[in-house]
Amino acid sequence: MHGGRFAPVAEEVDAVDLKVAGELPDELDGVYLRNGPNPRFTPVGSYLYPLDGDGMIHGVWVSAGRARYRNRFVRTPSMIAEEKAGRALWGGLESMILPGVNEAGDMLADTFKPLPDINVIQHAGRLLALAESDCPFRMSPELDTIGKETFNGQLPAGITAHPKIDPVTGEMVVFCYGLEPPYLTWSVIGPDGVVRRGPTPVDDIEAPRMIHDMALTRRFVVLVLAPAFFDMQAATNGGSFVAWRPERGTRMALIPRDGGPVRWAEDEAFWLWHTVNAYDDPNDGRVVLDYVQWPAFSLGTGSPEGRSSKSGHHGLARAVVDPAAGTVRRALLDDARVELPRIDDRTLTGPYERLAAAADSGRVDGLLSGEYDALRWYDVRPEGTVTQAWSAGDLSVGEPCFAPVPGTRSSERGYWLTFATDRTDSTSWLLVLPSEDPAQGPVARVRIPVRVPLGLHGTWLPTQE
Numbered sequence: 001m002h003g004g005r006f007a008p009v010a011e012e013v014d015a016v017d018l019k020v021a022g023e024l025p026d027e028l029d030g031v032y033l034r035n036g037p038n039p040r041f042t043p044v045g046s047y048l049y050p051l052d053g054d055g056m057i058h059g060v061w062v063s064a065g066r067a068r069y070r071n072r073f074v075r076t077p078s079m080i081a082e083e084k085a086g087r088a089l090w091g092g093l094e095s096m097i098l099p100g101v102n103e104a105g106d107m108l109a110d111t112f113k114p115l116p117d118i119n120v121i122q123h124a125g126r127l128l129a130l131a132e133s134d135c136p137f138r139m140s141p142e143l144d145t146i147g148k149e150t151f152n153g154q155l156p157a158g159i160t161a162h163p164k165i166d167p168v169t170g171e172m173v174v175f176c177y178g179l180e181p182p183y184l185t186w187s188v189i190g191p192d193g194v195v196r197r198g199p200t201p202v203d204d205i206e207a208p209r210m211i212h213d214m215a216l217t218r219r220f221v222v223l224v225l226a227p228a229f230f231d232m233q234a235a236t237n238g239g240s241f242v243a244w245r246p247e248r249g250t251r252m253a254l255i256p257r258d259g260g261p262v263r264w265a266e267d268e269a270f271w272l273w274h275t276v277n278a279y280d281d282p283n284d285g286r287v288v289l290d291y292v293q294w295p296a297f298s299l300g301t302g303s304p305e306g307r308s309s310k311s312g313h314h315g316l317a318r319a320v321v322d323p324a325a326g327t328v329r330r331a332l333l334d335d336a337r338v339e340l341p342r343i344d345d346r347t348l349t350g351p352y353e354r355l356a357a358a359a360d361s362g363r364v365d366g367l368l369s370g371e372y373d374a375l376r377w378y379d380v381r382p383e384g385t386v387t388q389a390w391s392a393g394d395l396s397v398g399e400p401c402f403a404p405v406p407g408t409r410s411s412e413r414g415y416w417l418t419f420a421t422d423r424t425d426s427t428s429w430l431l432v433l434p435s436e437d438p439a440q441g442p443v444a445r446v447r448i449p450v451r452v453p454l455g456l457h458g459t460w461l462p463t464q465e
Helices: 077-085 232-236
Strands: 020-022 030-034 056-063 066-073 119-123 126-130 137-139 145-148 172-177 184-189 195-201 220-225 228-230 242-244 250-256 263-267 271-280 287-294 315-322 327-334 338-343 354-359 374-381 384-391 395-397 401-404 414-422 428-434 444-448 458-462
Touching (some): 119 458, 220 271, 220 287, 250 315, 263 315, 271 338, 338 401, 374 414, 401 458
Antiparallel strands (some): 020 444, 056 066, 119 126, 172 184, 184 195, 220 250, 228 242, 250 263, 271 287, 315 327, 374 384, 395 414, 414 428
16 A cells, blocks of 8 residues: 555544644635545555545634644445444455455445545535545535435436536536446536536547546536546456557547537547646637646556656646647646646636646655655746746645635635645644745644645635635
8 A cells, every 4th residue: 555645544533723833814714625545444455546545534624813623534335334344345446356245235245335535525515525437425514424425316327536616607517437338428517506417428439438637618528538448357357457558549528518519639648637727718719728747647656646757748738629620739838747736716617827736846755656745836828837836845745725815806815725744754734825925835834633644636615705
């Protein structure tokens, strides 16, 4: 299993009046939540970061310059069964070990374990712990597990771990891939939480592929289909369940949100885990997609954020897709090793100026794959990209998340939040960096009373919208 700063924690903790180095801004009032894989028991057979593992959500509630902390497992029926047994009953994804009736009972025997361990979001009053193309689990505001969320039975196969919420319409757009036809569907959930468009197949897809993230413009759902094909036969024979077939190239689907025919663009093979944002160019109708580009798909030790070659194929990239011509132009904006990019979510689907990402400073040997020791910010403007960076020293940092100052619209007015763990003594902190000058470093470091494993994605939920 992933060790060091990624190693799981077993204890659920509540703590109030956390110690703060510096000063928590009074204007920060809300909760920062972050999910990540945290196996309750070591899985049987194999462990594949970042997809395997039980979900654990870490929350820091901030108000009036003070902070409290709580962490809770996402209690799926499978995890509850394992707790009763006192050990893991399921194998990791790659070992395909499923429990029988004697171990797990009729309901859970021979089923796959749900893994709502990737992301956590709120939409239409529902707080959701999200899995990779599966049903999310609904959580209470205090992080108790309410149960599996199928959206009133309308989305029984589940949704993506990276849905996109349109800040203009309030709609949440999702996709889901499957091993059986239809291999890929998309759906729309209204701002009231009611499914407006049920699972709609994406035509012209001949085999199941892995797709981790998506993007959204005012007109299009943007899906990037890299040649990462599911190969269940190889998996059952002890091989990898995803095969990288670069000769097949990467296809980009622009799906009109009004339900019109899909526009396809073909390109050479590349992989992306995470998009930054997409928007329709007001001048020529092309679609601009910013994302973090990788030369190939890899999991495990070469994980999503593995230390790839310093070749020009990896880094922050921009693709410009012409929906009419079916062409795509790609360019690298920066070749630094970055991942986990985020923007001010209020600017999703439209032109935006600023993004933040976790980064490798290049100064530290011995970082694990998927581990970062710096943060980078980019102002992406037509005249060029301006970069700022903050090196975290002995701290390993996670995904940065934007918390705007209430009542303001500018992405300059707010704070970037991230969990960080000290590599020398394993203490963990919530860092608060000012968006107007983030390179100066944190204005506040909130001491978390337990180690927070490096994880994946999170969200800021202000007390008052």
